[in-house]
Amino acid sequence: MSQTVTPSRTIPLPVQAGPAPALAASSRGSVWPLLGLVFLAAALALPLTSRDSAAFGTLSTTFVSIVLEAMPFIALGAILGGIIEVYVSRERVAALLPKRRVPAIFAAGLLGLLIPVCECAIIPVTRRLLGKGVPFSAAVAYLLAGPIVNPLVAASTAVAYAGDWLVVALRLGVGYAVAVCVAMVIDRLFPGTAALLDGRAPAGGHECCGAGSCSHDQAHQEPRPSRERLMRALDHAVDDFLYVGQFLVVGAFFAAVAQTLIERQALVELAEIPALAIGLMMGLAVLLNLCSEADAFVAASFRGVLPLAAQLGFLVLGPMLDLKLAAMYLGFVTKRAFGTMVLLMIVLVFAAMMAIQLTLGGTLP
Amino acid sequence: MSPTVANILRAAVLVAWVVALAWLLQSGAYKAYLPKLWPLIAMGLACTAILVVGLFGRALRSGAAGEGVVRTVRLGLMMLPLVYIVAAPAQGLDSHAFERRRVGDQLAPATPPKQAEAPAPVAAATGASGEPRVLTLMDVQQMAREIAGTRIVTEGMVYHDAKLPPGHLVLFRFSVTCCAADAVPVGALVKCDEPARYKQDDWVRVTGELQVTKLEGQEGALLVAEKVDPIAAPTDEYLSPFDAPASEF
Numbered sequence: 001m002s003q004t005v006t007p008s009r010t011i012p013l014p015v016q017a018g019p020a021p022a023l024a025a026s027s028r029g030s031v032w033p034l035l036g037l038v039f040l041a042a043a044l045a046l047p048l049t050s051r052d053s054a055a056f057g058t059l060s061t062t063f064v065s066i067v068l069e070a071m072p073f074i075a076l077g078a079i080l081g082g083i084i085e086v087y088v089s090r091e092r093v094a095a096l097l098p099k100r101r102v103p104a105i106f107a108a109g110l111l112g113l114l115i116p117v118c119e120c121a122i123i124p125v126t127r128r129l130l131g132k133g134v135p136f137s138a139a140v141a142y143l144l145a146g147p148i149v150n151p152l153v154a155a156s157t158a159v160a161y162a163g164d165w166l167v168v169a170l171r172l173g174v175g176y177a178v179a180v181c182v183a184m185v186i187d188r189l190f191p192g193t194a195a196l197l198d199g200r201a202p203a204g205g206h207e208c209c210g211a212g213s214c215s216h217d218q219a220h221q222e223p224r225p226s227r228e229r230l231m232r233a234l235d236h237a238v239d240d241f242l243y244v245g246q247f248l249v250v251g252a253f254f255a256a257v258a259q260t261l262i263e264r265q266a267l268v269e270l271a272e273i274p275a276l277a278i279g280l281m282m283g284l285a286v287l288l289n290l291c292s293e294a295d296a297f298v299a300a301s302f303r304g305v306l307p308l309a310a311q312l313g314f315l316v317l318g319p320m321l322d323l324k325l326a327a328m329y330l331g332f333v334t335k336r337a338f339g340t341m342v343l344l345m346i347v348l349v350f351a352a353m354m355a356i357q358l359t360l361g362g363t364l365p
Numbered sequence: 366m367s368p369t370v371a372n373i374l375r376a377a378v379l380v381a382w383v384v385a386l387a388w389l390l391q392s393g394a395y396k397a398y399l400p401k402l403w404p405l406i407a408m409g410l411a412c413t414a415i416l417v418v419g420l421f422g423r424a425l426r427s428g429a430a431g432e433g434v435v436r437t438v439r440l441g442l443m444m445l446p447l448v449y450i451v452a453a454p455a456q457g458l459d460s461h462a463f464e465r466r467r468v469g470d471q472l473a474p475a476t477p478p479k480q481a482e483a484p485a486p487v488a489a490a491t492g493a494s495g496e497p498r499v500l501t502l503m504d505v506q507q508m509a510r511e512i513a514g515t516r517i518v519t520e521g522m523v524y525h526d527a528k529l530p531p532g533h534l535v536l537f538r539f540s541v542t543c544c545a546a547d548a549v550p551v552g553a554l555v556k557c558d559e560p561a562r563y564k565q566d567d568w569v570r571v572t573g574e575l576q577v578t579k580l581e582g583q584e585g586a587l588l589v590a591e592k593v594d595p596i597a598a599p600t601d602e603y604l605s606p607f608d609a610p611a612s613e614f
Contacts, residue, residue: 036438043445047452054461060453061462065398065544067446068389071382072409079412082419156542159606234419241416242375246442253445259546260461264468294543297606301468301549 043253055260063256066289067249070120070324074244075237077121081128082237086229093132101135105183108138109145109176116150118291119143119319120248123328124240130332136195137187140341141179147292147319148175157315160296167308171296171315174352178316182344186337195337247331251324255289258323262287268305277310278353282346285318286326292319309357317349371436372420378443379417385447386410389455393600397455399544400603457602458548459566460524463537467550497572502538502551503604509553509577509586518572519588520596521552523563534560536571536588541603551604554578557590570594 050056084093097104117125126139147153149172161167186195267284271277281302290298295318299311321342329338386409389395395406497518500508505519521536529535537552539545555571563569573590 033434033438036442037434040438040441040445044448047449051452054459057453057456058458058462058465060449061397061456061458061545064446064449064453066546068395068398068409069402069405069544069546071446072405072412075409075412075416079415160542231419231422234416234422238375238379238416238420242378242439242443246439249442249445255546259465261465263465268468288546290547291543294547297540297542298547298549305468 039250039253059256059260062259063253066252066255066324069291070118070248070252071245073118073121074124074248075241077117077124078237078240078244079234080121081124081240082233082235084125084128085131085236086233088132090133093129093134097134097138101137101187102184104135104138105141105180105187108141109179109183110149111142112146112148112150115146116152117146118293119147119325120291120328122146123325124244127240127244127332128236130196135187136190136193137183140186141183143179144182144320144345145176145179148172148179148316153292153296153319156293157296160300161303167312170312170356174312174349174356175316175319178345178348178352179320181348182341185344186341189340190337195333197332197334243331244328247327248324251322251327252289254323255287258287268302271306271310274307274309274357275354277306278313278350278357281306281310281314282317282349282353285314286322288318289322289324290318295319307357308360309353312356313349313353316352317345320349321345374436374440376417376420378440379413379420381444381447382413383410383417385450386413389450394450394455396601396603397457397545400541400601401605402543457598458539458545459522460537462539462548463522463524463550463552466548500575501604501608502536502553503540503606503608505553505575505586505588506551509575510584513575513577515575516573516591517575517588518570519553520568520570520599523560523565523567523569524552525560525565529554532556532558532560534563536569539603540606542606545603548603553586553588555588555590555593557593563593563595568596568598570596 046056046059098107122143126134126143130136130139154168154172157168157171158165262284264284267280271280281299285295288295288298295315299314302311302314326338326342329341333341386406389398390403390406390410395403399405497516498512500517500519502519502521505517519536521538524535524537526535534555534557535552536555537550539548540551541548553575555573557571557573570593571588571590572592572594573588576587576589577584578587579585
């Protein structure tokens, strides 16, 4: 027996678009396909022109390693997203979260403790949950906090910092607080589906029914053979995998370029002032595109060289925002919402790190 | 682009990924990218194979027509990593990455290194038969202070730095947690005869006495070499912070 869900702040259900394919509607008159072609041509030209250079070796190894590490999680997330799309109803999803928006944000920020997946797997799942009526603000809280507030990240951070649980607590605590704050502000500034591309929940190049978006809930409420439902779930999974995957590739490539060009020692020499060190390490986190289970070891390599606050800035911002995540976010939120999220993340993380620097201060071992 | 053509191209991309992941696993080439994470590659292979099943479960002619440019770009982007796997055969990171990722100056002193004034008490200096102790470079970096004065043998890649004093080179490797993107250099300074005999990025095995030296205000490991032997690159080029201490090479 289903229950009627009445959130304290009503949001409109995602508007179903007409039959025009979402891909065509979003690309008509857009420069993005042309930019994509230019990028593709440049990236394909590199192996032909620079294959024997040492820099190309670093670029290629780094690029492929980022993609190979993330792609299995995107594939897994896409399959989970497809299952959610076909087998999980809106009412069931709505029943999982607290009815009121603010508690839902706080609860969503802790979901990583139960479902510790990396940020790449979270993206396709979150997109499908948005289509099921999960408030965008709760999705933001999960997106930002999930890759940090989880037991795997806590464990890897503890190992990297030789059992210094203060670092673990600061990383998880500040990460959670920033994620919740960003979600609360987004909730105020972008009610309902205002932050989503085309003002509706992502269909993501959805093609299984030959239309830009299908009334899936209606279609899937009807009894269908289980094989057909399974095939539809996999249909969605293929769409999501290819759609999200393209952003991963672009983000990973630019991250590999950054790793090939940037000398970390030069950053250390620039970072004499703590505020500058924090800013530089936050920038490095965005450029390096490391997974949140491994970035602690990179941050720990700066121990004794940079302040703890700078290392923490790297550890907190990186899982929330890097080049590949930025590319994936832009696949389903408006530029204005994306810009707002980025600004909030940067300001809040920087402010938190300056507070840590002023209270704890110095270079801790 | 018609739905049929679109579906064929999508299937081709997914099948290409399945083949690539299977080859990486079977050949061991994945070690250049994700040295310990073969289960992750296996998971990716399984999930991608499931997606291929899903795609072939759809009738070729079903689906949406769409702009050819958008489809082409998307599928081209998905193929890009596979092109790079083929174009740049799997090889580990080298001195170029070392230069980009090193932090701290203890490996590149501007002045000649100073010898440790009094070696720390030696614990288990050598094996029972007088054989040198086998250590990875990570062990060397982490344990240098407590086993200074010990005779050890270790392996790594050669790095020549113009700022090093004559008769010195750097021995380095990378420590990887998940993938090559998070690789962090580990290394030690080596004092040896004719360092110019060894080319940049050559793999060598160095036997000698481990000391601790203070360079540019920071402590670092110094290996005074008895002998330096060129070796082939090991199967597992990367170290891991979770590795147990080495007992043999």
